[in-house]
Amino acid sequence: MAKMHTPAMEKIERKNAKRKKPRQITPSYEAWKRFRRNPTALVGLIIVAVLILIAIFAPLIAPYNYQSQDYAAMMQKPSAAHLFGTDQFGRDIFSRCIYGARYSLLIAVFCTLAALFSGGLLGIIAGYFGGKVDTIIMRIMDIFQAIPMIMMAMCIVAVLGNGIPQLVAAIMFASMPTMARNNRAAILRVRGNDYIESSEAIGCSKFQLIMKHMIPNAAGIMVIFFVGFLAVSIMMMSSMSYIGVGLAAPTPEWGLILNDGKSYLTSAPYMMFFPALMIMITCFAFNLMGDGLRDAFDPKMN
Numbered sequence: 165m166a167k168m169h170t171p172a173m174e175k176i177e178r179k180n181a182k183r184k185k186p187r188q189i190t191p192s193y194e195a196w197k198r199f200r201r202n203p204t205a206l207v208g209l210i211i212v213a214v215l216i217l218i219a220i221f222a223p224l225i226a227p228y229n230y231q232s233q234d235y236a237a238m239m240q241k242p243s244a245a246h247l248f249g250t251d252q253f254g255r256d257i258f259s260r261c262i263y264g265a266r267y268s269l270l271i272a273v274f275c276t277l278a279a280l281f282s283g284g285l286l287g288i289i290a291g292y293f294g295g296k297v298d299t300i301i302m303r304i305m306d307i308f309q310a311i312p313m314i315m316m317a318m319c320i321v322a323v324l325g326n327g328i329p330q331l332v333a334a335i336m337f338a339s340m341p342t343m344a345r346n347n348r349a350a351i352l353r354v355r356g357n358d359y360i361e362s363s364e365a366i367g368c369s370k371f372q373l374i375m376k377h378m379i380p381n382a383a384g385i386m387v388i389f390f391v392g393f394l395a396v397s398i399m400m401m402s403s404m405s406y407i408g409v410g411l412a413a414p415t416p417e418w419g420l421i422l423n424d425g426k427s428y429l430t431s432a433p434y435m436m437f438f439p440a441l442m443i444m445i446t447c448f449a450f451n452l453m454g455d456g457l458r459d460a461f462d463p464k465m466n
Contacts, residue, residue: 195384198460205456211449219265226259230416239432248438251424257435260416261442267417268446271328272397275335276390283340284347284386291351292374302348309341317400318409326412335400339393346389350382357381384461388454395450402443418443 199205218225234254242249248257283305290301308316320334354360355378363377379386398418404410405419406426413420418439425435 195457195460199456202456202459204452205460208449208452208456211445212453215265215269215446215449218262219269222262222266226256226262228256228259230255230260230263231414232256232259239428241432242434249432249434251421251435252428257421257438260421261418261439263416264418264421264439264442265446267411267415268398268401268443271332271401271417272394274332275339275397275401276393278332278336279339279343279393280347280386280390282336283343286340287344287347287349288351288374288379290344291348291355292370292378298348301344305341305344308337309345313338313342313396314400314403317404318407321404321409326410328411331401331404331410334404335397338400339396343389343393347382347386350385350389351378353385354378354381384457388457388461391450391457392454395447395454398443398446398450 232255234250236254237246237250238252238254240246240250240254246256246258248261250256251260286301286305290298317334317338320337321330324330324333360373360377363373368377401410401417402419402422405417406422408423410419411417413424421439422436422443425432425439428435
């Protein structure tokens, strides 16, 4: 007997068809739930989001051009016209700090990505293959790591010269050993799990094992290292610019603004206070995010 379809039944079927499917619970969703319950991590995320918006909309936020010089307004203290004061050339420090967010954040992301794709790849190879491959790669990384990061970066910039590509290359090579060691530890953490052995047993290639099974399951730890290294990159970049081996003037990078103000520390301390405050807040926010991500990706912290 054929099933009869009345208007009421059709209405119920349409309503059931529109009903949303239940949300699929994934490890990423569970990590996000744990992250949201961490107030300090949310504070760090909000600060980073605000800094990104400042960098994007810098031309709309900054009241002056960061290169504009007003010799009638040199060395003015913070006021309504110049919120952070002016420097020895009459440039508005607030505008330079706003534009500095573009350079500092963008270069830090490029430096960390470059270190992740170079040193991180070496760490993944060493962690997966082990044996002689692991020994050779990690001993080479140990040689590089014996040199302090800032010293290696300074030497590379001294050879290559000043500029954004040179600075990115310097911080990348200086960060490679630590990034390789961290990614190797992340791969070793998942290397002995049962699903890896099962994948090997059914004939998965090494490339499939690494790309489809190991890296996705170690991605949480890698993200934590990535966020933490953003703060390290900003500190290294600012330190190198402060001592004169980073970016070249008149780039409005926070370390360069600090360098401009160091000669006026006693007479105009605001010239160093505000860019230093921007560096501190940015690194603090990334550290808060990193701690929150560490807790979120570790189920034991729940």
